[in-house]
Amino acid sequence: MMTSIPEIRLNDGLTLPAIGFGTYKMNGASGVNGILSAIDAGYRLLDSAFNYENEGALGEAVRRSSVPREKLRISSKLPGRHHSYQEALATIQESLFRAGLDYYDLYLIHWPNPSKNLYVEAWRALIDARKWGLIRSIGVCNFLPEHLERLIKETGVTPSVNQVELHPYFSQEKQRAWDREHGIVTESWSPLARANKLLQDRTIKKIADAHQRSIPQIILRWHIQLGALPLPKSSSPQRQAENLSIFDFSLTDEEMQAINSLSHEDGRTADQDPAKYEEF
Template structure:
C-alpha cells in the first residue's frame, strides 16, 4: 500500500499520522521527534490542544525538508467568523513558527451558532493566497457538508470524524467517497476506553503476531481512512507505524465490521456547542 494519498485539492498526504490531543506542549517536541524518526510524516494538532509550539519546534529541529511533513491544525470554536478566523489562523502560524499550514480544519461545525459558512470562506481566501495547502473540516455531518458545498466554492479536502471499530460511520464514508472528500478517523483506537481489549481484536492480532492497536490501524488503512492514532509512549508511537507489511483478509475485515455499535462515544456534531 502506498503510504500517501492525493487529496482533492492536490496535496499528497500520509495515510497514517500522529494524533496530538492531550499531549502537553512540554512533551510534544520529543514525541513528534520520535514519530518523525520512526517515519511519520503527518502530525495532527489543533489550537485547543495547546501544543502547536512543541509540534512546530519538532518539525524545525528534525532536519526533514519542510515540504515532506504535513502538519494539520484546527480553528477552535470561539474563532468562527471572518475577523476571528483570520486572527486565529495568524496566531496558529505564530505558535507553529511556520509561514503556512499544510491542512487547516474547522474543528466543529457548531450549527447552533451557524457561522461555519462565513468561516469556510475565510479558509478559501487563505487557501487562494497560498497560506494553507489544503482546507477541510472536522465533525461535519453529511447535511452540513451538503450545505457548505452548495453555498461555497471549494469542496473540503478532508472531514475528520470520530471513527473506530465500535463506530464505523459507513454512510458518512460513502458520502465522502461520492464527493471526493477524504475520511480521517479521530479516536481511531477508541481513545483508550477498552476497545483494544475486545476478544476479536486479540484473536486477529495473535494470528498475525501483532498488537490489537496495529490490527485496528491496519483495518483503517484498508478501509481507505486517513488515521491519526495518539500515544504518549515512544515505543507505542513506533509500534503504531509498523503496519505496512501485513494485511487483514476479507474474513478478518468482516469480523471487525461486526463490532460496529452505531453509537458514537464523543459529542454529537448536531448539538455540540462548547467553547
C-alpha cells in the first residue's frame, strides 16, 4: 500500500499535498485518460495552464473521477499575453469555463515577462479574483526575487507559491532560500529535467542502487527533502504510481549533498531565464 502523502500548508492556509501531477502536453481523450489514471493512482494536486490548452481535459477527468472535487487541488496559470487587469480577469473566467469548474484552488502568473512591465497589474487581478471566490490561493511561476519584492511592496500580498524550474542539475538554492524566508512554497516544474541525461546520471544511479529504488524516485525524494513540491508528469500508470512511492524512505545527508553537487549555473534545460524570457 502506498504511504500517505504529507500535506504542506501555504501562507494563506490552503493545504497542498507534498507532490503533484504535471499535465503539460496531456490533451484530448488521451489526456483525460492520463489525468484520470493519475487521480486513481493517488495524486490530488493537478497542475495545468491556460497555454497548455488542456484545462478542458483536466476538468473532464475531474468530473469522471470518483474522488470528490473538494478533495482535489486544481491549479492553472495566466499566460503572458493577458497580463493587463481586465484581460487577466477575463482569462481566469475563461479558464474556469474551459474546465467546467466553479473555482481553482491555485492560480499562478505563468511568467513575469518583465519587459512588458504588467505583472503587478496581473497580480492585482489575481488578488481580486481570490476575493470574489474564483480562486482559493494565488501564486506565481518563474519569478525572481526582484519580481517578488515588487509584488509584495506594491500590493502587500505575498504569493503562496513560486513554481520554478528545479532539478539536480539546476537546484535553485538561492531562489529556494528567498522563497522560504518569505513564507513562499517552491514548486518544481520539470523535476526530472524532462527525462534528459539526468536519468542516466552515475551519481544518482549509485544512490538508487543503494536504496533499491529507481532514479526518478531518488530525484523526487531529493525534492521532498529540499522542501520543494515536485510536479512530475507521466502517462504511464506504473510510473505514476512509482513516482508517488517516495515517502517510505529517506536520503542521507551525504546522499543529498552528492546530488546537490550536480547543480551548475547554466543547468536550465532551455534558455528560459525569467529576467529576459517572454511567454505569451
